[in-house]
Amino acid sequence: MINQLNDRYAIDGQLKFIDGTTEFPPDRIISVPEEVEGFPIIQIENNFAKATIALYGGHVLSFQPMTEAEDLLFLSESARIQAGKGLRGGIPVCWPWFGPHPEDSTLPSHGFVRNRFWSVLSTGTTPGGETQIQLGLTDTPETRELWPHAWELVIDIVVGDTLTVGLITRNQGNEPFTITQALHTYFQVGNIDGVRILGLDRTEYIDKVEGGVQKSQAGVVEIDSEVDRIYMNVPPKLAIDDSTWKRQIQILSKGSSSAVVWNPWSEKAAKFADLSDDDYLRFVCVETTNAGPDQIEVFPGHEYRLESKIRN
Numbered sequence: 310m311i312n313q314l315n316d317r318y319a320i321d322g323q324l325k326f327i328d329g330t331t332e333f334p335p336d337r338i339i340s341v342p343e344e345v346e347g348f349p350i351i352q353i354e355n356n357f358a359k360a361t362i363a364l365y366g367g368h369v370l371s372f373q374p375m376t377e378a379e380d381l382l383f384l385s386e387s388a389r390i391q392a393g394k395g396l397r398g399g400i401p402v403c404w405p406w407f408g409p410h411p412e413d414s415t416l417p418s419h420g421f422v423r424n425r426f427w428s429v430l431s432t433g434t435t436p437g438g439e440t441q442i443q444l445g446l447t448d449t450p451e452t453r454e455l456w457p458h459a460w461e462l463v464i465d466i467v468v469g470d471t472l473t474v475g476l477i478t479r480n481q482g483n484e485p486f487t488i489t490q491a492l493h494t495y496f497q498v499g500n501i502d503g504v505r506i507l508g509l510d511r512t513e514y515i516d517k518v519e520g521g522v523q524k525s526q527a528g529v530v531e532i533d534s535e536v537d538r539i540y541m542n543v544p545p546k547l548a549i550d551d552s553t554w555k556r557q558i559q560i561l562s563k564g565s566s567s568a569v570v571w572n573p574w575s576e577k578a579a580k581f582a583d584l585s586d587d588d589y590l591r592f593v594c595v596e597t598t599n600a601g602p603d604q605i606e607v608f609p610g611h612e613y614r615l616e617s618k619i620r621n
């Protein structure tokens with residue numbers, strides 16, 4: 310499998326496929342999903358940055374511009390490969406619903422594409438020397454049991470000094486459908502104590518920690534307890550200011566008017582098997598979403614693109 314992928318899609322000196330099971334320590338490989346041999350991970354290194362992407366979940370795992378000492382993305386040291394489960398960290402794709410299913414709590418949280426193998430549609434180099442990868446996923450009889458629609462998803466990733474991730478939803482059926490979704494980005498930070506999220510002053514948010522009450526943000530967002538919020542009518546540009554590592558990460562979104570900010574804090578983090586107890590100090594999720602009232606209707610034959618650009 311890895312050899313075939315390399316024969317077809319590798320780019321000399323820039324992109325190759327590796328067997329992900331050799332990248333994770335054996336005690337963190339709980340069960341390898343059966344659909345595809347090995348656990349293919351795309352490894353990219355070009356003039357601008359290094360990045361890795363798992364075919365499982367269409368999941369960007371890491372992105373480090375050459376100018377940066379530390380990865381912009383957080384991947385838990387306790388992240389594990391487990392069939393049916395997503396990986397903790399990077400950019401999980403939540404689709405076609407964000408969070409719990411609105412009517413049926415037995416359905417998986419954050420939809421069902423973060424734990425499926427995506428196929429490679431293309432790899433290439435842009436005229437400017439960035440690396441572009443497109444992965445795809447389509448409905449099957451099994452997904453139609455979970456969500457009765459015909460669809461095609463494409464994740465369009467460009468690795469340069471900026472990481473661009475576009476998630477394209479195509480409606481291949483005869484009826485319109487409505488989605489919520491997220492590029493659920495885990496940003497790595499020096500210490501959560503020194504983090505300020507900029508750009509959300511005076512926006513309204515749904516506070517999930519306090520049962521969904523609506524509040525208004527005053528000033529920058531600082532985190533010193535569990536935070537789980539859907540911000541609404543957000544501007545297209547947010548930033549994470551990290552005083553510990555003295556860097557600022559820019560997040561530019563398109564096709565999104567909401568953003569989710571999440572940190573589980575100590576007590577909740579301790580309950581996650583795939584997070585170390587003090588990992589809550591090392592990341593904050595600032596997610597580019599269509600969530601809460603920001604819902605998207607896609608008409609037959611049409612497509613919708615949600616996009617997040619990340620850079621330092």
Ligand SMILES: O=P(O)(O)OC[C@H]1O[C@H](O)[C@H](O)[C@@H](O)[C@@H]1O
Binds near residue numbers: 419517538569570594
């Ligand atoms: O544990 P997961 O299913 O990956 O979800 C992790 C988190 O994702 C989002 O940020 C939600 O707003 C949180 O409520 C949830 O806890």
